[in-house]
Amino acid sequence: MKQNNSKQGATIHDVAEYAGVSAMTVSRVVNKSASVSEKMRKKIENAIEELNYVPNLAARAARTGVNKIGIIFSNPKSHNLGDFLMGAFTAGSKLGCELLIEPLPAHPEPLDALKTLINKGVSGVILPPPICDSLEAHQLARKHSVTALSFASGNPKLHSPAVLIDDFSGASAMTHYLIGLGHKKIAFVKGDPSHSPAISRFEGFMVAMAEAGLDVDDDCIYQGDFTYKSGLEVAQKLFAKDKFQRPTAIFATNDEMAAAIIAVAHGMDVKVPEEISVAGFDDTAIASTVWPQLTTVHQPLRQMAEKAVEILDASLRKNAQEQKHFVAPFKLVERESTGHC
Amino acid sequence: MKQNNSKQGATIHDVAEYAGVSAMTVSRVVNKSASVSEKMRKKIENAIEELNYVPNLAARAARTGVNKIGIIFSNPKSHNLGDFLMGAFTAGSKLGCELLIEPLPAHPEPLDALKTLINKGVSGVILPPPICDSLEAHQLARKHSVTALSFASGNPKLHSPAVLIDDFSGASAMTHYLIGLGHKKIAFVKGDPSHSPAISRFEGFMVAMAEAGLDVDDDCIYQGDFTYKSGLEVAQKLFAKDKFQRPTAIFATNDEMAAAIIAVAHGMDVKVPEEISVAGFDDTAIASTVWPQLTTVHQPLRQMAEKAVEILDASLRKNAQEQKHFVAPFKLVERESTGHC
DNA sequence: CTGAAAGCGCTTACAG
DNA sequence: CTGAAAGCGCTTACAG
Numbered sequence: 133m134k135q136n137n138s139k140q141g142a143t144i145h146d147v148a149e150y151a152g153v154s155a156m157t158v159s160r161v162v163n164k165s166a167s168v169s170e171k172m173r174k175k176i177e178n179a180i181e182e183l184n185y186v187p188n189l190a191a192r193a194a195r196t197g198v199n200k201i202g203i204i205f206s207n208p209k210s211h212n213l214g215d216f217l218m219g220a221f222t223a224g225s226k227l228g229c230e231l232l233i234e235p236l237p238a239h240p241e242p243l244d245a246l247k248t249l250i251n252k253g254v255s256g257v258i259l260p261p262p263i264c265d266s267l268e269a270h271q272l273a274r275k276h277s278v279t280a281l282s283f284a285s286g287n288p289k290l291h292s293p294a295v296l297i298d299d300f301s302g303a304s305a306m307t308h309y310l311i312g313l314g315h316k317k318i319a320f321v322k323g324d325p326s327h328s329p330a331i332s333r334f335e336g337f338m339v340a341m342a343e344a345g346l347d348v349d350d351d352c353i354y355q356g357d358f359t360y361k362s363g364l365e366v367a368q369k370l371f372a373k374d375k376f377q378r379p380t381a382i383f384a385t386n387d388e389m390a391a392a393i394i395a396v397a398h399g400m401d402v403k404v405p406e407e408i409s410v411a412g413f414d415d416t417a418i419a420s421t422v423w424p425q426l427t428t429v430h431q432p433l434r435q436m437a438e439k440a441v442e443i444l445d446a447s448l449r450k451n452a453q454e455q456k457h458f459v460a461p462f463k464l465v466e467r468e469s470t471g472h473c
Numbered sequence: 474m475k476q477n478n479s480k481q482g483a484t485i486h487d488v489a490e491y492a493g494v495s496a497m498t499v500s501r502v503v504n505k506s507a508s509v510s511e512k513m514r515k516k517i518e519n520a521i522e523e524l525n526y527v528p529n530l531a532a533r534a535a536r537t538g539v540n541k542i543g544i545i546f547s548n549p550k551s552h553n554l555g556d557f558l559m560g561a562f563t564a565g566s567k568l569g570c571e572l573l574i575e576p577l578p579a580h581p582e583p584l585d586a587l588k589t590l591i592n593k594g595v596s597g598v599i600l601p602p603p604i605c606d607s608l609e610a611h612q613l614a615r616k617h618s619v620t621a622l623s624f625a626s627g628n629p630k631l632h633s634p635a636v637l638i639d640d641f642s643g644a645s646a647m648t649h650y651l652i653g654l655g656h657k658k659i660a661f662v663k664g665d666p667s668h669s670p671a672i673s674r675f676e677g678f679m680v681a682m683a684e685a686g687l688d689v690d691d692d693c694i695y696q697g698d699f700t701y702k703s704g705l706e707v708a709q710k711l712f713a714k715d716k717f718q719r720p721t722a723i724f725a726t727n728d729e730m731a732a733a734i735i736a737v738a739h740g741m742d743v744k745v746p747e748e749i750s751v752a753g754f755d756d757t758a759i760a761s762t763v764w765p766q767l768t769t770v771h772q773p774l775r776q777m778a779e780k781a782v783e784i785l786d787a788s789l790r791k792n793a794q795e796q797k798h799f800v801a802p803f804k805l806v807e808r809e810s811t812g813h814c
Numbered sequence: 815c816t817g818a819a820a821g822c823g824c825t826t827a828c829a830g
Numbered sequence: 831c832t833g834a835a836a837g838c839g840c841t842t843a844c845a846g
């Protein structure tokens with residue numbers, strides 16, 4: 133069975149011949165694995181360009197072994213798993229590394245998931261909240277020479293790689309947006325306090341309100357835990373209030389809670405956004421499922437996952453000169469759940 | 474950088490030596506690519522077992538080229554993408570084949586997605602509804618000798634491979650379950666009629682009702698389109714009815730619509746399941762997000778995706794004696810949104 | 815039915 | 831800094 137490749141693809145030898153050097157030197161340039169004279173590098177880079185050379189990952193892997201990267205994730209039912217996996221696997225197949233997924237719920241202790249991955253021989257591992265903030269996890273990884281990358285942490289370790297968004301600024305931007313719409317009395321629903329991004333988002337909200345000279349009453353701050361159900365409970369308290377006492381906008385730390393608030397509003401005949409604006413955070417699938425669709429802060433999970441895999445892959449190669457912390461841009465997504473006051 | 478493999482792993486030569494044959498013959502046994510005498514096969518199979526031999530996929534790919542499998546999917550925001558990708562990539566990495574994902578929304582015409590994949594050199598492609606039911610799509614694939622697998626079609630082509638659940642029986646089982654709970658007046662929300670599973674599910678409902686000798690009033694059948702919003706609209710009509718005229722249970726063709734119905738019920742102060750039971754279909758993430766959590770029919774997407782990739786991979790190898798149609802078992806998942814009448 | 819040889823495209827020592 | 835040789839583990843012709 134022959135390879136069914138339309139572009140037959142140039143090999144390292146084609147490049148070598150074209151540039152008039154040995155395959156060895158081409159390999160060195162491609163992998164940045166040793167110094168090559170400026171002159172040769174130029175010639176080779178030109179040949180690569182000209183011949184449209186792309187290294188054959190399978191051949192490389194046959195010689196080198198595959199780079200295994202572990203991924204721990206907490207919630208198999210989460211609404212953003214699809215995006216995350218898409219990004220991770222896109223990068224994985226581009227770079228030719230093997231991805232091992234380890235769901236947290238399969239283990240009694242979170243650290244066991246990491247141990248399992250280490251035993252399977254990973255060279256790096258992606259850690260989401262809250263395990264990305266666990267010192268033990270980082271120590272365990274380091275002990276086994278496994279690079280641990282904090283993913284979407286609100287509080288990344290300085291000495292280890294991280295991919296994240298600026299949660300503080302994201303929340304601040306959303307708050308300013310609501311204020312810009314004329315809202316003065318804005319409620320906030322906190323997330324699970326053990327998740328570091330929840331903290332940063334809350335801080336972003338508070339600081340933005342202070343910047344605008346707006347007070348935040350204690351009774352406008354609700355404690356949620358990121359679940360839909362907790363959003364339901366918050367909404368029930370919120371809408372039990374007299375209409376004129378109520379905040380005119382509510383900003384929830386994630387989309388699931390915001391979606392729940394909309395659901396309750398719908399049932400209590402409170403019009404969204406006419407009577408109350410509702411904003412979420414993350415822009416997961418549920419944000420565009422519910423109606424009215426949620427105004428939220430988009431977290432580019434797909435690109436973030438790609439980047440995380442790239443960083444971990446690079447950290448194992450010689451040319452590991454990648455930046456260690458990658459802060460992805462968030463984006464305010466204005467949909468139908470928010471409006472003028 | 475050495476491969477960081479705890480188990481160093483036996484090679485084909487180790488197996489050959491252990492069995493006292495040539496590597497060539499081992500390869501033949503492993504790949505079932507040519508006939509080998511019973512005696513040798515036994516010896517070799519024993520050696521493989523004994524040495525715990527697993528073929529090195531990278532080395533194989535270096536020689537053979539990778540098997541590329543295309544995946545078309547319709548909705549990047551769908552709630553079950555995560556499960557699906559997880560299964561597909563699990564199988565992909567186990568079998569050493571490359572997966573190319575092509576989102577439908579990226580193309581003006583659905584067929585363009587397929588053309589793109591064909592141009593990229595896939596040997597097989599996974600087609601979800603509704604494109605799996607398009608004759609043109611199958612013809613196009615066949616014309617380019619690409620194997621097209623229908624995924625979760627309600628109406629798979631007999632001559633081409635398919636992975637699906639028995640939607641008819643799933644819907645029937647759910648209907649019988651509701652009837653068993655004492656419900657007599659059961660409403661049904663149809664799905665997008667261009668999706669073949671929607672049809673089968675409706676038929677399953679109707680037949681089950683007939684089997685139980687229960688009438689289905691025309692005004693108990695609602696037309697939805699699988700979206701949350703359509704569920705919202707159905708719910709508004711439904712709950713506008715007098716309490717004593719209303720059905721005591723409603724069965725929606727998918728979870729999103731069922732979730733919307735619960736949301737409206739919540740707001741109109743109709744207790745679920747005390748006053749109305751709500752059932753969904755698919756068991757996607759949203760089913761266990763909402764509260765009360767949805768009683769639904771679980772479709773094992775992860776395993777189905779794995780199977781689909783396995784079938785497509787096998788169809789390219791010599792030992793393509795796999796069954797062509799794989800019907801995965803559905804499961805009735807009883808949660809809190811349904812109860813006694 | 816079985817095997818010795820050559821090669822997939824790349825990289826790792828080893829020389830210069 | 832550069833290259834000729836050998837080898838990663840497997841499979842494809844080619845012989846017998």
